[in-house]
Amino acid sequence: RVKNTGRDGYQVFTADMAGTTQRLRLEQDMHRALANQEFDVVYQAQIDSAIGEMVGVEALVRWNHPRLGRLEPSEFIGIAEDSRLIAELDRSTLRKSVRELAKARQEGGRGLRLSVNISPLMVARDDFVDTVLEVLRQEGFPAQLLELEITENLLISDRQDVIAKLQRLNEIGVNIAIDDFGTGYSSLSYLQKLPIHTLKIDRSFTRQVKACDDGACIVNAIVAMAQGLRMNIVVEGVETMLQLDYLRALGCGVVQGFLYGQPDSLERLWQRGAAPEAL
Numbered sequence: 416r417v418k419n420t421g422r423d424g425y426q427v428f429t430a431d432m433a434g435t436t437q438r439l440r441l442e443q444d445m446h447r448a449l450a451n452q453e454f455d456v457v458y459q460a461q462i463d464s465a466i467g468e469m470v471g472v473e474a475l476v477r478w479n480h481p482r483l484g485r486l487e488p489s490e491f492i493g494i495a496e497d498s499r500l501i502a503e504l505d506r507s508t509l510r511k512s513v514r515e516l517a518k519a520r521q522e523g524g525r526g527l528r529l530s531v532n533i534s535p536l537m538v539a540r541d542d543f544v545d546t547v548l549e550v551l552r553q554e555g556f557p558a559q560l561l562e563l564e565i566t567e568n569l570l571i572s573d574r575q576d577v578i579a580k581l582q583r584l585n586e587i588g589v590n591i592a593i594d595d596f597g598t599g600y601s602s603l604s605y606l607q608k609l610p611i612h613t614l615k616i617d618r619s620f621t622r623q624v625k626a627c628d629d630g631a632c633i634v635n636a637i638v639a640m641a642q643g644l645r646m647n648i649v650v651e652g653v654e655t656m657l658q659l660d661y662l663r664a665l666g667c668g669v670v671q672g673f674l675y676g677q678p679d680s681l682e683r684l685w686q687r688g689a690a691p692e693a694l
């Protein structure tokens with residue numbers, strides 16, 4: 416990053432400004448991209464570690480940018496949030512992924528659970544719950560197989576509004592997962608008060624599970640708490656056999672991570688099966 420050292424203040428073309436220009440351009444592109452269907456969805460397998468079977472998938476959005484190629488969420492989710500396009504993007508990702516899972520079900524696939532990331536700005540919208548309902552009905556997908564992933568920080572602000580929406584979703588049968596659990600700033604009291612079904616242990620904790628180490632203590636603690644509260648657990652970022660074996664022994668349920676390969680299309684996930692790739 417270049418510092419502005421010019422006495423007259425003219426030497427201001429910094430890396431920041433190049434970044435700002437790029438952001439503005441991407442923000443403009445995003446309007447067109449939504450209309451042009453430039454976004455698509457890849458899926459990451461969620462595997463029941465006890466039986467070694469794929470039991471669900473998480474939908475992850477990708478942007479096929481005509482000039483810049485395939486973009487990852489880290490390159491555009493922030494921009495989508497700043498420009499308030501995120502709700503539209505989330506709605507489109509929800510619809511696409513529900514449609515693909517509904518189709519897979521009709522074609523004889525088992526009842527895979529679908530997890531979809533939902534931004535706080537989407538939850539804040541008055542039509543949030545109705546949008547979810549409408550997508551489920553129009554695509555013919557059972558509410559019981561949908562899980563929405565929200566982050567802890569959402570539960571700090573605007574609480575009454577958020578609580579009412581989560582309760583409505585719960586009544587409909589939709590599950591709620593707390594994504595990146597343990598990395599937000601939130602008290603734990605909401606876990607008892609709100610209809611939360613699943614804790615997703617953030618990969619920064621999973622990463623600490625290594626040989627000959629006490630790095631697993633946070634994972635142990637979250638698992639013990641979730642079991643006490645009768646919540647499901649999904650452990651994110653499982654990359655090694657050692658981690659898988661450790662989590663399996665702990666009775667951790669569902670795992671997700673590069674050990675089973677990169678996120679991919681539904682068809683390729685089916686073909687790949689649920690065997691760790693490292694083997």
Ligand code: C2E
Pocket residue numbers: 459474475476487488489492501504505508532533534594595618651652653654671672673674678
């Ligand atoms: P996330 O919800 O925590 O999703 C998991 C991210 O970790 C994914 O990155 C996935 O590819 C990556 N990952 C999975 N397993 C491993 C592993 O074993 N090791 C490592 N190092 N990484 C792993 P991705 O697809 O780039 O998504 C990044 C974030 O962008 C997501 O984090 C989520 O917060 C957000 N995101 C993705 N899709 C959507 C969406 O449709 N809507 C919204 N609002 N956010 C989304």
Ligand code: CA
Pocket residue numbers: 473532564594
């Ligand atoms: Ca997620």
Ligand code: CA
Pocket residue numbers: 594595615617618651
């Ligand atoms: Ca996560």
Ligand code: CA
Pocket residue numbers: 594595
């Ligand atoms: Ca995340």
